Amino acid sequence: xxxxxxxxxxMGGTNTVFGIVDARGTVIASNSIKTAKHSDxxxxxxxxxxxxxxxxxxxxxxxxxxxxxxxxxxxxxxxGMIEYAPNLPWPSPIPLSELVSKKFGIPVAIxxxxxxxxxxxxxxxxxxxxxxxxxxxxxxxxGSGIVxxxxxxxxxxxxxGELGHVIVKRKNGRTCGCGRTxxxxxxxxxxxxxxxxxxFLEIRNEPSLLRNLQIEDITSKDVYDAAxxxxxxxxxxxxxxxxxxxEALADFAAFSxxxxxxxxxxxxxxxxxxxxxxxxxxxxxILPIYRGKVRxxxxxxxxxDAAVLGASALGWExxxxxx
Amino acid sequence: xxxxxxxxxxMGGTNTVFGIVDARGTVIASNSIKTAKHSDxxxxxxxxxxxxxxxxxxxxxxxxxxxxxxxxxxxxxxxGMIEYAPNLPWPSPIPLSELVSKKFGIPVAIxxxxxxxxxxxxxxxxxxxxxxxxxxxxxxxxGSGIVxxxxxxxxxxxxxGELGHVIVKRKNGRTCGCGRTxxxxxxxxxxxxxxxxxxFLEIRNEPSLLRNLQIEDITSKDVYDAAxxxxxxxxxxxxxxxxxxxEALADFAAFSxxxxxxxxxxxxxxxxxxxxxxxxxxxxxILPIYRGKVRxxxxxxxxxDAAVLGASALGWExxxxxx
Numbered sequence: 001x002x003x004x005x006x007x008x009x010x011m012g013g014t015n016t017v018f019g020i021v022d023a024r025g026t027v028i029a030s031n032s033i034k035t036a037k038h039s040d041x042x043x044x045x046x047x048x049x050x051x052x053x054x055x056x057x058x059x060x061x062x063x064x065x066x067x068x069x070x071x072x073x074x075x076x077x078x079x080g081m082i083e084y085a086p087n088l089p090w091p092s093p094i095p096l097s098e099l100v101s102k103k104f105g106i107p108v109a110i111x112x113x114x115x116x117x118x119x120x121x122x123x124x125x126x127x128x129x130x131x132x133x134x135x136x137x138x139x140x141x142x143g144s145g146i147v148x149x150x151x152x153x154x155x156x157x158x159x160x161g162e163l164g165h166v167i168v169k170r171k172n173g174r175t176c177g178c179g180r181t182x183x184x185x186x187x188x189x190x191x192x193x194x195x196x197x198x199x200f201l202e203i204r205n206e207p208s209l210l211r212n213l214q215i216e217d218i219t220s221k222d223v224y225d226a227a228x229x230x231x232x233x234x235x236x237x238x239x240x241x242x243x244x245x246x247e248a249l250a251d252f253a254a255f256s257x258x259x260x261x262x263x264x265x266x267x268x269x270x271x272x273x274x275x276x277x278x279x280x281x282x283x284x285x286i287l288p289i290y291r292g293k294v295r296x297x298x299x300x301x302x303x304x305d306a307a308v309l310g311a312s313a314l315g316w317e318x319x320x321x322x323x
Numbered sequence: 324x325x326x327x328x329x330x331x332x333x334m335g336g337t338n339t340v341f342g343i344v345d346a347r348g349t350v351i352a353s354n355s356i357k358t359a360k361h362s363d364x365x366x367x368x369x370x371x372x373x374x375x376x377x378x379x380x381x382x383x384x385x386x387x388x389x390x391x392x393x394x395x396x397x398x399x400x401x402x403g404m405i406e407y408a409p410n411l412p413w414p415s416p417i418p419l420s421e422l423v424s425k426k427f428g429i430p431v432a433i434x435x436x437x438x439x440x441x442x443x444x445x446x447x448x449x450x451x452x453x454x455x456x457x458x459x460x461x462x463x464x465x466g467s468g469i470v471x472x473x474x475x476x477x478x479x480x481x482x483x484g485e486l487g488h489v490i491v492k493r494k495n496g497r498t499c500g501c502g503r504t505x506x507x508x509x510x511x512x513x514x515x516x517x518x519x520x521x522x523f524l525e526i527r528n529e530p531s532l533l534r535n536l537q538i539e540d541i542t543s544k545d546v547y548d549a550a551x552x553x554x555x556x557x558x559x560x561x562x563x564x565x566x567x568x569x570e571a572l573a574d575f576a577a578f579s580x581x582x583x584x585x586x587x588x589x590x591x592x593x594x595x596x597x598x599x600x601x602x603x604x605x606x607x608x609i610l611p612i613y614r615g616k617v618r619x620x621x622x623x624x625x626x627x628d629a630a631v632l633g634a635s636a637l638g639w640e641x642x643x644x645x646x
Contacts, residue, residue: 074612083612084612130479131479132478132479132483146578146579148471148474148476148478148483149474149476149477151471151472153471153472153578153579154472154580155455155471155579155580155581156453156454156455156580156581156582156616157580157582157613157616158580159580159612159613160455160471160578160579160580161577161578161579161580162577162580162610162612163577163578165577165610166574166577166578167570167573167574167608168493169493170491170492170493170570178610178611179611180608180610247490247493250490251489251490252578254484254485254486254488254489255469255476255483255484255486255489255575255578255579256469256476256478256483256484256578257477257478257479257480257481257482257483257484257485258478258479259479259480285490285503287485287488287501287503288501288502289397289406289407289482289485290480290482293479293480
């Protein structure tokens with residue numbers, strides 16, 4: 001490959017983080033800008049161009065960028081558009097791929113954050129060499145990226161892989177941000193853990209360190225802190241969360257029979273507190289023909305780099321610009 | 324393509340049906356033998372060879388067979404083996420692909436029945452031209468074949484696409500043949516419909532034509548016959564079945580965002596009785612970004628030909644024999 005670098009851009013509602021990445025997944029240099037600073041998308045693109053160009057020049061990477069990969073909420077790989085963007089300050093749809101490639105003169109590919117994470121794991125992370133795996137991102141929400149036979153599953157419209165919105169409680173499920181009830185995301189995200197904490201504290205009477213906190217302010221981090229101090233209720237919150245996730249993974253296996261699930265995000269840092277019940281529920285609930293064949297892996301990418309790395313990996317797959 | 328025909332073999336526990344098929348999906352000739360007649364698999368293969376050769380000769384197809392495709396329970400595309408075969412009279416694993424290709428001197432590919440059905444729909448049926456769809460076969464069991472980006476999803480081990488064993492009732496679910504409880508198959512297969520009938524008749528007190536039958540002998544056909552005579556309870560059984568199926572399909576959409584679900588099998592003959600609640604539950608439960616984008620199709624392949632056609636379609640994809 002004649003051009004040795006790619007640019008990864010992770011576009012969030014608050015910050016846009018970007019970096020220059022080499023073929024081995026080293027982030028050569030990175031920086032960020034505030035996403036919502038500009039009310040006109042063209043001003044945002046201009047600042048992004050200015051800052052990234054500064055990085056490129058400072059790192060002797062002029063004319064060495066193979067492509068730009070962007071991970072953004074609801075970004076569509078096929079159309080290059082952000083189709084719905086409730087958290088961005090500009091009207092949708094946004095022709096992001098076109099805007100960026102015109103400004104930079106470099107080919108661009110975009111996809112949503114969870115798909116970018118999956119491509120990142122496949123290119124630089126624990127999923128290297130795996131042809132069939134499912135990435136699950138456990139953050140504020142629950143996202144997923146599915147790889148089948150070495151290829152990202154985009155679906156006919158570019159929106160495949162919304163496993164955070166598979167229904168895990170058909171009756172009396174929690175309301176979800178998507179407008180429905182009972183989604184996996186409402187239970188197994190960081191906010192889901194906090195909701196479970198509030199539910200358990202209200203329904204039950206046992207003592208718990210969590211009772212020292214304002215109930216409406218409890219976060220998944222608080223639950224973790226209590227659990228590692230031996231708090232029984234906090235541990236049960238992780239058991240409950242992990243069991244629901246493991247049961248869901250068992251169902252997902254019946255779809256694409258992956259060789260691994262790759263988990264990523266803040267919740268995985270709780271270690272065995274969450275991974276043990278996930279593994280137990282997965283083993284217990286999986287169809288016998290898959291049993292013992294599916295590995296449960298945790299991303300090894302540094303969390304601060306992961307989003308940029310994931311987006312950058314897509315930069316290797318861009319199609320050349322039309323002359 | 325120099326050789327204009329393929330052979331399709333549908334291997335069931337009772338009968339093995341086979342036929343010569345052309346590129347347009349016309350079954351030129353077909354016949355069947357009893358699967359369980361021979362206690363030695365080699366005798367079975369010998370009879371299959373004799374009968375198929377007879378068909379080939381009678382139809383002027385000698386040296387015109389591109390490949391042989393076989394659909395069989397738990398047949399593995401990657402290994403060419405039947406790995407577990409509780410319904411077949413021979414010990415597993417069975418190296419079916421090798422046995423048949425050696426005997427016939429023609430390349431062979433095998434897969435399970437539901438995958439064969441999906442390939443058949445893609446090659447000759449309602450899924451022609453579709454690159455992303457999910458086939459659901461509603462028979463004695465519930466099977467599935469998933470096509471992503473024009474390719475069959477086999478998974479890392481060849482066993483992907485067991486959507487009949489996704490859990491639809493997490494608590495107090497019906498026992499399933501797989502040894503677990505609450506599987507889709509336990510509700511939405513023909514036997515599932517019969518089980519629902521028995522449950523409803525026991526739990527409820529309303530009059531129903533079904534009460535004229537021996538409760539343990541009721542079949543899904545009986546429920547259909549009662550429903551078209553206007554029997555309210557029988558209609559509710561279809562509503563219940565269709566709603567569970569539609570809810571499950573809504574979840575499946577979140578995986579691969581297919582442009583269509585293709586339903587096949589006896590239950591689809593119940594027409595609107597089953598399809599209306601399926602469609603309603605699908606529309607109601609699907610994630611908003613997919614709403615209105617997923618078509619619900621019914622196979623148009625003649626049921627008597629469908630299994631052979633499906634298997635035969637795989638015959639176009641075989642790799643040439645090693646010299």
